[in-house]
Amino acid sequence: MLKRKAPLPRLTDVTLTATQTETAAPDAVLRLYQALLAIGLMVQVPARLLPLLTAHLVPERTLCGDEAGLRHHTIDTTLFYQAYEAQFSQFLRQSGQPTVLHVKGDPQLATALTASWLHLGGASAAACLPGAGRCAALAPLVMLLFLQGETALNPRALPEAADAWEAVSGIPIPAHQPVPGKNIFDVSSGVHVDGLIKDSLSYEPFPPEAVGRERRIVLDQHSGQSAVAARLRALQLDPGTLDLQALTQRIREQGRTCGTVDEAAFAALIRQAQPSL
Amino acid sequence: MNRKPSVSLTDTTLRDGQQRPGLCFPPETKLRLLRALDAGGVAIADAGIPAAGSHVKDVMRRMMAERKRIRVSAWNRMRESDIRDAMEVEPDIIHISVPASDRLITRVLSKSHAWVEASLVRCIGLAREHGYTVTVGLQDASRADIPFMLRLAAISKAQGADMLKLADTVGTLTPWQARTLIRSMAQGGLPLGIHTHNDLGMAVPVAIEAVRAGAAHVDVTCFGIGERAGNCDLFSFVECGSPVLSVTPALWQAEDLNKNAADILFSAIGIHSGTQTEGANRGQAQPSFP
Numbered sequence: 001m002l003k004r005k006a007p008l009p010r011l012t013d014v015t016l017t018a019t020q021t022e023t024a025a026p027d028a029v030l031r032l033y034q035a036l037l038a039i040g041l042m043v044q045v046p047a048r049l050l051p052l053l054t055a056h057l058v059p060e061r062t063l064c065g066d067e068a069g070l071r072h073h074t075i076d077t078t079l080f081y082q083a084y085e086a087q088f089s090q091f092l093r094q095s096g097q098p099t100v101l102h103v104k105g106d107p108q109l110a111t112a113l114t115a116s117w118l119h120l121g122g123a124s125a126a127a128c129l130p131g132a133g134r135c136a137a138l139a140p141l142v143m144l145l146f147l148q149g150e151t152a153l154n155p156r157a158l159p160e161a162a163d164a165w166e167a168v169s170g171i172p173i174p175a176h177q178p179v180p181g182k183n184i185f186d187v188s189s190g191v192h193v194d195g196l197i198k199d200s201l202s203y204e205p206f207p208p209e210a211v212g213r214e215r216r217i218v219l220d221q222h223s224g225q226s227a228v229a230a231r232l233r234a235l236q237l238d239p240g241t242l243d244l245q246a247l248t249q250r251i252r253e254q255g256r257t258c259g260t261v262d263e264a265a266f267a268a269l270i271r272q273a274q275p276s277l
Numbered sequence: 278m279n280r281k282p283s284v285s286l287t288d289t290t291l292r293d294g295q296q297r298p299g300l301c302f303p304p305e306t307k308l309r310l311l312r313a314l315d316a317g318g319v320a321i322a323d324a325g326i327p328a329a330g331s332h333v334k335d336v337m338r339r340m341m342a343e344r345k346r347i348r349v350s351a352w353n354r355m356r357e358s359d360i361r362d363a364m365e366v367e368p369d370i371i372h373i374s375v376p377a378s379d380r381l382i383t384r385v386l387s388k389s390h391a392w393v394e395a396s397l398v399r400c401i402g403l404a405r406e407h408g409y410t411v412t413v414g415l416q417d418a419s420r421a422d423i424p425f426m427l428r429l430a431a432i433s434k435a436q437g438a439d440m441l442k443l444a445d446t447v448g449t450l451t452p453w454q455a456r457t458l459i460r461s462m463a464q465g466g467l468p469l470g471i472h473t474h475n476d477l478g479m480a481v482p483v484a485i486e487a488v489r490a491g492a493a494h495v496d497v498t499c500f501g502i503g504e505r506a507g508n509c510d511l512f513s514f515v516e517c518g519s520p521v522l523s524v525t526p527a528l529w530q531a532e533d534l535n536k537n538a539a540d541i542l543f544s545a546i547g548i549h550s551g552t553q554t555e556g557a558n559r560g561q562a563q564p565s566f567p
Binding site: 189 | 296297298299300301330332354380381384385446447448449451452453475476477478479480481482483485486502504505506507513517520521
């Protein structure tokens with residue numbers, strides 16, 4: 001279909017192929033396609049969606065059907081139980097053309113095998129957004145390559161892709177899903193909040209901003225004085241004007257009964273601590 | 278024929294798992310889960326941080342009174358005051374968590390390698406003086422200097438610790454890095470454990486690869502709950518690891534344990550476990566913690 005001169009992007013997204021899109025709104029499908037392109041991926045598109053995307057198609061970044069000059073190789077995750085690195089190395093030595101590896105099966109094992117393939121020099125590999133199919137997880141692989149210096153990737157576009165996939169599939173992405181989960185940068189542990197305030201990478205693998213998110217300090221039974229002080233400062237209050245130790249203790253006690261101490265409960269505890277506020 | 282490497286589990290649902298912000302299990306839930314883990318063949322329960330207060334000490338004392346085969350471990354920062362708090366519970370194991378990376382030692386704690394080494398000597402010494410079994414965990418081991426960690430391993434061994442656990446605190450280890458880490462740290466002469474996080478969606482395969490490289494122990498949580506993207510999921514580890522590892526608990530035990538844990542933990546947060554379907558993490562039907 002296409003003649004390609006530029007190097008193949010390391011990741012080929014197969015979310016649109018793996019997702020049932022028949023009942024999805026066309027604009028949602030287009031939004032997903034464009035979000036995946038914005039990440040910096042090659043995007044595999046099933047033939048049935050081509051008419052829908054024609055006006056917006058980016059041919060050099062879109063795979064459809066058999067691609068001239070590209071070899072596709074599919075394996076399943078049982079390879080994880082064998083000497084998979086030796087097999088990948090042998091394949092790469094013998095293969096004379098760029099190959100897109102597709103790993104099918106348990107998503108964690110598929111992600112690990114795909115990461116190893118790319119680490120050993122594989123040209124490209126297939127992955128999809130969570131829930132779209134039993135294949136390697138796209139977002140963690142984007143982050144792994146990004147952390148290793150793959151500057152062509154733009155992880156900040158991941159939340160938009162995740163939102164678009166939810167709109168297409170109707171399936172919510174779990175809040176703690178690796179990388180695109182909305183709550184992965186929530187933190188409450190006293191030690192961890194204190195550490196993150198001193199060094200933003202002490203207890204997180206990458207800054208929330210790198211994937212278009214923000215850190216949220218949650219107050220609960222694990223909270224320490226650093227966390228409480230940070231939340232007070234966010235409300236333009238001076239922590240030095242309150243008995244921080246006593247306030248933290250009350251937050252912990254309340255957290256042991258209700259889980260999260262929400263904003264209203266926090267405000268009530270502040271008023272108890274200093275009625276003039 | 279090659280024998281499968283053996284591995285036993287520490288369940289840390291009640292300590293690291295419960296550090297998922299907003300999550301709070303009542304004492305009765307903790308006791309029910311401990312009983313399920315005990316019946317399910319889990320070797321060790323990382324059951325809490327006694328220094329957090331009397332509410333933790335009370336429930337850990339009840340765990341100690343009720344446990345049958347499982348060993349109850351108390352988690353501690355590397356502080357003598359924490360060790361004294363733990364000794365009030367009289368746990369089976371006192372676990373000491375040691376900052377190992379320069380990022381944690383210098384940027385967060387403003388301390389030195391010498392301070393870490395001296396504190397470790399004192400803390401293990403205090404627990405051993407009172408006859409406790411001690412395990413040592415190296416925080417942020419995936420970003421730490423191997424020669425320094427080998428010095429900490431040597432100190433731990435000389436002071437009488439039983440095991441060294443390597444924590445991938447920020448969840449960035451890859452399978453090949455885990456293998457290198459374990460093989461390097463095997464020179465320390467202590468049995469090794471691995472503690473993985475799921476930030477890059479590979480907590481389970483990284484733990485499996487660590488065991489294939491020589492680790493004898495893996496930290497897990499029920500349903501992979503934990504901070505950020507969670508920890509190594511107990512059931513997934515047993516299921517995915519069983520073809521190449523000799524895992525205790527066996528797969529059939531892990532299946533029963535998974536069902537029991539779903540009943541216990543989901544009801545604690547007001548959800549009927551039968552209504553849950555597995556999320557996108559694994560892509561197949563099994564209970565999934567929201």
